[in-house]
Amino acid sequence: MAEVESLDYNSDLGCYVRMEDRTSHEDDCSRYEDISQRDKILAELNSQRHCGDFLDLVVKVQDMEFPCHRAVLASTPYFKVMFSSDFTERSSRVVQLHGINSDGFSTILDFLYTGEISITQDDIHDILQAAHMLQVDKITEYCQTFIEERYDLSNCLSAMRLSDLYGFSDLREQARKDTLSNFYEISQSEEFLTLSGQELLDLLTDKKLHVTDEENLVDAVIRWLDHDPENRRTATVAIFQEIRLMSVRVSTLMKLELHPVIQDSPECLAIVTGAKEKHLAGATSWQVSAGAELDEAKVRQRLGTSDDLAFLVGGWMIREENMCDDDYATLTTPLQSVMCFDPDSEQYYHVSNLPTPVSGYMSVTSVERCLYVTGGRAYPLYVHDPDSTSEPLRQAFRYDFVTNAWTKLPDMPRGRAGHQSVVADGKLFLVGGDTDDTSTFSMDCYDLEEQAWIVPPTLPEIASLDLTVTSCNGKIVLVELFDDTENACSWLEETKLRVHVFDVRAAHWSYSDIPVLYFCCRLQSVCKLVTVAHGNVYILLTPRDSYSPHMFLYHVEQGTLSDCSELEDIELSVSFWGTQYQEQNTIHQENPADAIICYKFDEDSIRSTRETDITHTWDLTFELIGYGFLATSKSSIGWYCRDLYKLEH
Structure with a gap:
């Protein structure tokens, strides 16, 4: 086949077009083809349309009339069925269309006559509506491509809506995913205000909705309500039943109580007031209305939020500008305060100043929305001032987080510093550390109800003080x-993990252990983190020179210690909190902390890879020594009852 190409000016299109003459030879027959003829016919028909020649049909859309050729319209499935059926439109010279607007039909008609279409953000809704009804699939494809090429977070709500209407399944999935993952950012847009009540509810009830602060969601809902309060009052109750008000601060709830839309709805006002009262009463669950229990799913944490909270008590700050100072006494600045860290906002907050000039080595634990701070030393261990004392102190305090009030407790039986403390069965136990009367490992006990120190239980035999x-x-x-020297060999170091348990009511000790094998790994290089979840104790061992943590489970009721990797049906959602130390000691033998660290596990990650993406670290703006650390929960401490000051980074 031979082809000859040339350019010819098309007056209707206003440009030169390519003309191709094709010739083919088969035996004694020659076939000639001018493939530009199709363009000529369309151009001629379009010219006739504009001149009003040879037209046999008028299409009415809204208040506009469109004279055209019946044959051209019949190129679409919609009109072909209309004109080939027994409908009156088959022979009628006027056809009335409903369900589309005139601008959209005009654009479709131009495409049928020219094969070309221009789409803008302003008219894509009209074009899609007309193309969908008239079954012009090619234009629908062009519109989908147009949306996808310009898609971003600023228009994902409209993309999601259009995808729902016209069946763009892949685009809809992506737009909904982005909307749920970036809800707060999208809620600040003007387009968010156009959501219907049902559309907003559909997002709020989705389990994949991701927020870092439930109050951001409250702000978005109030903004949405204020945009059209008269027409949106009826949706208020249903929407507020989907907000996790037990994750909203009391100060915000008090503002909500005064909002006109909330006050106009007795049921909604009862929901908000009930949440506020439960917060102040120290409840961890609440009722939607009298006699109706809130569904458990409503008090669970959303994606992006947690119940985790970490406290740092006292200690000494080491700042970089002081690192060249030869005077160790001036290397540090006392941090005579309590601060906490919220992993959701990734923000540090000032909680309270300490009620004592003592700065560090205190232990801290919590129960019933109170912190218990005990013992400590007035100076860092490296200070050797004959006029000062670094002896362990006997001081003890209770701090009510909700009321921001300190209470001094009776002095401890002995001074203690660098120890650990826990509360079990209404008693405060102080374990280990340095004491002022003996170098042996010891324990003290304080009865919270009697408000007095009592005789502690006798400790079991401990192989390691760590x-x-x-x-x-x-x-x-x-x-x-600890090292199990009896079973160790020359090429393998065996470490044993042991758990001692004291039943406070039964006054009985028991223990369970399990061998832990580490090839070429010194015991001192293993980081041990312990947490309580699902009514059991979980232990995470992480070699500092490796990214392969290993988890163990101590089943409290059964008294058994197991390797989690051997459990097939375990369901987990476990977080381990601690502080991250510098690799090298900065001040004598103390390891300054420079970050808070958290290992997070769920059902999948615990039985699969132990990659570093399950580890989260949040840097401190300074290094810290001699501090007390406590990982607790927002719900147990009364986190939402107070507004705290953010600490600048």
């Missing part, structure tokens, strides 16, 4: 890691 202490189900749990 203990981690926690409590679970009214029992004290001591976790130790």
Whole structure:
């Protein structure tokens, strides 16, 4: 086949077009083809349309009339069926269309006559509506491409709506995913205000909705209500039943109580007031209305939020500008305060100043929305001033987080510093550390109800003083890691993990252990983190030179210690909190902390890879020594009852 190409000016299109003459030879027959003829026909028909020649049909859309050729319209499935059926439109010279607007039809008609279409953000809704009704699939494809090429967070709500209407399944999935993952940012747009009540409810009830602060969601809902309060009052109750008000601060709830839309709805006002009262009463669950229990799913944390909270008590700050100073006494600045860290906002907050000039080595634990701060030293261990004392102190305090009030407790039986503390069965136990009367490992006990120090239980035989202490189900749990010299060999170092448990009510000690093998790994290089979840104790061992943590489970009721990797049906959602130390000591033998660290596990990650993406670290703006650290929960401490000052980074 031979082809000859040339350009010819098309007056209707206003440009030169390519003309191709094709010739083919088959035996004694020659076939000639001018493939530009199709363009000529369309151009001629379009010219006739504009001149009003040879037209046999008028299409009415809204208040506009469109003279055209019946044959051209019949190129679409919609009109072909209309004109080939027994409908009156088959022979009628006037056809009335409903369900689309005139601008959209005009654009479709131009495309049928020219094969070209221009789409803008302003008219895509009209074009899609007309193309969908008239079954012009090619234009629908062009519109989908147009949306996808310009898609971003600023228009994902409209993309999601259009995808719902016209079946763009992949685009809809992506737009909904982005909307749920970036809800707060999207809620600040003007387009968010156009959501219907049902559309907003559909987002709020989705389990994949991701927020870092439930109050951001409240702000978005109030903004949405204020945009059209008269027409949106009826949706208020249903919407507020989907907000996790037990994750909203009391100060915000008090503002909500005064909002006109809330006040106009007795049921909604009861929901908000009930949440506020439950917060102040120290409840962890609440009722929607009298006699109606809130569904458990409504008090669970959303994606992006947690119940986790970490406290740092006292200590000494080491700032970089002081690192070249030869005078160790001026290397540090006392941090005579309590601060906390919220992992959701990734923000540090000032909680309270300490009620004592003592700066560090205090232990801290919590129960019933109170912190218990005990012992400590007035100076860092490296200070050797004959006029000062670094002896362990006997001081003890209770701090009510909700009321921001300190209470001094009776002095401890002995001075203690660098120890650990837990509360179990209404008693405060102080374990280990340095004491002022003996160098042996010891324990003290304070009865919270009697407000007096009592005789502590006798400690079991401890193989290592490197203990981690926690409590679970009214029992004290001591976790130790030590070398098992009896079973060690020249090429393998065997470490044993042992858990001691003291049943406070039964006054009975028991223990369970399990061998832990580490090839070429020194015991001192293993980081041990302990947490309580699901009524049991979980232990995470992480070699500092490796990214392969290993988890163990101590089943409190059964008294058994197991390797989690051997459990097939375990369902987990466990977080381990601690502080991250510098690799090298900065001041004598103390390891300054420079970050808070958290290992997070769920059902999948615990049985799969132990990659570093499950580890989260949040840097401090300074290094810290001699501090007390406590990982607790927002619900148990009364986190939402107070507004705290953010600390600048």
